[in-house]
Amino acid sequence: MNATQLADPATDAMFDVEVVDRLEPQHIRKLAAGVLGAVRIRDFFSAQDCADVMDRLEDCDLGAYDEQFVQPRVAKLGPAAYDYYDHVGLTADYWAAAEHSAAARSTLLRGADPLTRTIAKLRDAWQGDVRPATSGGRTMFSGMIREINQGARLHFDEVVREFPGVLDNEPFCQLAFNCYLSMPPAGGESVVYRRRWKPRDEDYRDGYGYDQCLVTDEPVAEVLAETGDGMFFDCRNYHLVRSNIGAGRRVTLSFFVGISASRTMQIWS
Numbered sequence: 001m002n003a004t005q006l007a008d009p010a011t012d013a014m015f016d017v018e019v020v021d022r023l024e025p026q027h028i029r030k031l032a033a034g035v036l037g038a039v040r041i042r043d044f045f046s047a048q049d050c051a052d053v054m055d056r057l058e059d060c061d062l063g064a065y066d067e068q069f070v071q072p073r074v075a076k077l078g079p080a081a082y083d084y085y086d087h088v089g090l091t092a093d094y095w096a097a098a099e100h101s102a103a104a105r106s107t108l109l110r111g112a113d114p115l116t117r118t119i120a121k122l123r124d125a126w127q128g129d130v131r132p133a134t135s136g137g138r139t140m141f142s143g144m145i146r147e148i149n150q151g152a153r154l155h156f157d158e159v160v161r162e163f164p165g166v167l168d169n170e171p172f173c174q175l176a177f178n179c180y181l182s183m184p185p186a187g188g189e190s191v192v193y194r195r196r197w198k199p200r201d202e203d204y205r206d207g208y209g210y211d212q213c214l215v216t217d218e219p220v221a222e223v224l225a226e227t228g229d230g231m232f233f234d235c236r237n238y239h240l241v242r243s244n245i246g247a248g249r250r251v252t253l254s255f256f257v258g259i260s261a262s263r264t265m266q267i268w269s
Contacts, residue, residue, distance in 0.1 A: 014219075015035075018039045019040045020039060021042050023230070040229055043229065050180075053181050057108060064076060065080070065083065076147070078101040128265065134266075142256075144254050149243070153208065154210045155209050156237065171266065173234075180227055183227045184244040184245065185245070187246070188225075190222070193218045195218040
């Protein structure tokens with residue numbers, strides 16, 4: 001093969017997006033192995049499910065990430081472990097916020113919890129155990145509802161690197177899952193690069209995000225989901241969210257997924 005026959009690194013065939021009607025164990029295995037950029041699951045939730053959750057969400061008071069650190073603003077229901085980690089473990093405020101947020105979410109789907117529906121679907125697809133992660137023997141919060149309309153900066157998520165010891169059972173692989181409860185008519189794409197964090201990247205850090213020069217010419221997987229779709233990707237790779245175009249809201253039910261050697265999925269936010 002000569003140089004003119006080489007593939008464009010930004011469209012690497014081993015970092016594609018698979019669009020499927022049903023999630024299968026092979027999709028998770030390929031993400032864990034790094035040979036798939038993302039998997040989008042059509043109609044993970046029905047349009048009616050999404051509409052009902054969005055309608056009930058209007059009665060919830062949404063908080064936000066620390067706006068001195070996370071800009072543009074990201075509204076959310078539920079605590080992120082990131083917000084409450086004090087280099088020793090999760091603070092007491094985390095557990096109080098977790099209890100309050102889980103109660104607020106518990107009736108959003110016609111009196112039921114949309115997270116319960118999601119876990120049942122994942123358990124069926126994975127054909128294995130799916131359970132909440134624990135920290136200090138206590139069940140962690142999972143199933144944050146987030147509204148990202150103005151985009152999210154380039155960043156990565158890796159619990160064993162950023163918050164060592166916070167999980168009782170550290171996974172060998174960390175993925176992220178989103179169920180799209182609302183999407184704008186244009187924009188709002190999730191963009192994942194096949195590029196992991198390196199120590200020298202800290203020279204390009206600004207707040208929670210990083211300069212996009214770090215991912216120039218890297219293979220990329222771009223997902224434009226529709227309302228009701230689900231999406232898995234390896235969040236240890238750098239990723240970002242593009243801003244909405246025009247009117248509309250980008251709202252997701254989101255959590256991290258850790259996979260252990262025993263094939264157990266543990267989830268947290």
